[in-house]
Amino acid sequence: MKQPDRGRKRLALVGGGHTHVQVLRSFGTRPVDDAELTVVIPSPLAIYSGMVSGFVADRYAAEELAIDVEALARRARARVVMTSALAIDTNRHRIMVEGREAVPYDLASVNIGSTVAGLGTPGAREHAIPSRPISGLVEEIDRLVDRARDSARQRGFRVVVVGGGAGGVELAFCVEHRLRREGCTSLDVLLVNDGSRLLAGYPPSLAERVEEHSRRRAVTIRNGRRVVAVEPDVVRFADGASTAQDAVIWVTGAASHPLFRDSGLPVDDRGFALTRPTLQVEGHEELFAVGDCATLREHPDTPKAGVYAVRQGPILSHNLRALLAGHPLQAYIPQRDFLTLLNLGDGTAVGTKWGLSFEGRWVMELKDRIDRRFMARFRITS
Ligand SMILES: Cc1cc2nc3c(=O)[nH]c(=O)nc-3n(C[C@H](O)[C@H](O)[C@H](O)COP(=O)(O)OP(=O)(O)OC[C@H]3O[C@@H](n4cnc5c(N)ncnc54)[C@H](O)[C@@H]3O)c2cc1C
Structure with a gap:
């Protein structure tokens, strides 16, 4: 195996959620020369949640909601470790993964989403x-x-x-x-x-x-x-x-994955990693957590929704680059209200924003345009 160049910082991205795919896209178009990138993902593809209901209704084929995270990672010149992360050893700066050697890091970010609550209900x-x-x-x-x-x-x-x-x-x-x-x-x-x-x-x-x-x-x-x-x-x-x-x-x-609690990291009462406005885990400069798996200490009631994970993308991309270069980090402030569009399957949708609600075919068409535009950003043509 190629030995790491110790002059360069080791950056590990764990999970290919809505935030990390944007970081990978950013690193693919504007590489970071002073970092060695490793991506830990359980499978090559990630699913974009916004279009899942449309898949269920048979509006989209399965491949239309899949983001090829592996291809994005390769384009960003990352090493891909295809497995799940189990825990993070913050003392020795290693990510413990299933069935493979631990992944060492100087800087890491976790975007592993959430699981469903209530699965402990009998049956x-x-x-x-x-x-x-x-x-x-x-x-x-x-x-x-x-x-x-x-x-x-x-x-x-x-x-x-x-x-x-x-x-x-x-x-x-x-x-x-x-x-x-x-x-x-x-x-x-x-x-x-x-x-x-x-x-x-x-x-x-x-x-x-x-x-x-x-x-x-x-x-x-x-x-x-x-x-x-x-x-x-x-x-x-x-x-x-x-x-x-x-x-x-x-x-x-949403319920939390056990990774943060198992690693002895600061978590909220539901087991989600507690983060600062810069998206760094409390007390851990070199560790970020984003999307559903994290709770912002200043905004603990932010819903676990993909729109927030998406909005964190540009901030995380900036902050990873800034930390590597020794520049100041940006703060992420979640938007108070967001456009919610719910697909009713029959070609119509209902929606809400600023306390108002609306419905119709045009609402579904708007949702379709927004979702397709998001997905188009991750299509790798070459
Ligand atoms: C049916 C349904 C519909 C939804 N529709 C919407 C919607 O329209 N709009 C909206 O805003 N939100 C929606 N949501 C909520 C949305 O799915 C989540 O808020 C969003 O996916 C969170 O994004 P994320 O980036 O945090 O994680 P995810 O998008 O869940 O990505 C996490 C990634 O990490 C990987 N991973 C998991 N565990 C590990 C591990 N141990 N090691 C390495 N990788 C790991 C997973 O494979 C996955 O690819 C919906 C949810 C559901 C269930």
């Missing part, structure tokens, strides 16, 4: 399709469609979507559209939410629009229902009620 891990990792969800959807096609002919098909946030709403409506198109005429999609209303944290008018759409579609919304167990054919609720199911999709919000 959820065994009988539900988790929404994360998103790559797993994408694989499972085709299997669900095949199963629905077969059984719908005989006796209809019931999907239970657990989680009344933005992801749950999109998946419920997009699954409904997809299965109808696949010929499931006797179809029932149940969207279960443990809160008193859908889409907590968003303007009530957005939830009202979604409820109005559910009345015209095979989507039933049940608020105030907490799932306590998932069995092979049944979902059980805290109030003793239960419902039959042919498939369960689990979309109950």
Whole structure:
């Protein structure tokens, strides 16, 4: 193996999330000469979450939502270590990885996303399709469609979507559209939410629009229902009620990977790395954490949403270069409000910004344009 040039700093990027793909793109177009770059990724491709619902609704093919992180890394002249990171030894400056030699670093950044909350619910891990990792969800959807096609002919098909946030709403409506198109005429999609209303944290008018759409579609919304167990054919609720199911999709919000806690790093009460405005982990100058896996100490309530991971891209690119060059770092301030566009699968979307809500085909077209423009930035043609 080529020995590192000790005059150069070793920069390790762990995970190929929405922020790191931008760093790789930046380093590919404007290389950093005084650093040796290593990228740790479990697979060559990363999935862009914004288009997952469109994939479920059959609007996009799987390859349209995949970013070739390995190709971006090669273009940035990075060494690629294809495995998962397990822990970070900040004393010896090494990233412990699965089945391979530890990766040494002088400077590192972690962008590994999150997992789904609530998978400890009895039977959820065994009988539900988790929404994360998103790559797993994408694989499972085709299997669900095949199963629905077969059984719908005989006796209809019931999907239970657990989680009344933005992801749950999109998946419920997009699954409904997809299965109808696949010929499931006797179809029932149940969207279960443990809160008193859908889409907590968003303007009530957005939830009202979604409820109005559910009345015209095979989507039933049940608020105030907490799932306590998932069995092979049944979902059980805290109030003793239960419902039959042919498939369960689990979309109950973000939970942390164990990496930071296992490494003894500062974390919030949910296990997400605590970071400063510069995106550096508290007390660790040489370690950054971005996207869902981090919580900004100054803005702890920032939602775990891809839009924030995307906005952190230019700041992280700047700060990594600045730290290498000994220049001042920039602070990241999350935007107060962001444009939310929820795909309803049938060619329409609902959206909200600044407390207002709207809907229609034009909203879906706007979402499509924004998502395709984002993806076009990562296409490597040569
Ligand atoms: C169904 C669904 C739809 C969504 N739609 C939207 C939307 O429309 N808009 C929006 O803003 N947000 C959306 N979200 C939320 C969004 O997915 C996340 O907020 C976003 O993906 C976080 O980006 P990230 O860069 O932190 O991590 P991710 O995009 O999740 O990327 C993390 C990467 O790290 C890799 N990784 C994981 N573990 C390790 C490890 N141990 N070592 C190395 N690499 C690792 C993974 O393979 C992955 O490629 C949606 C979520 C779901 C579930």
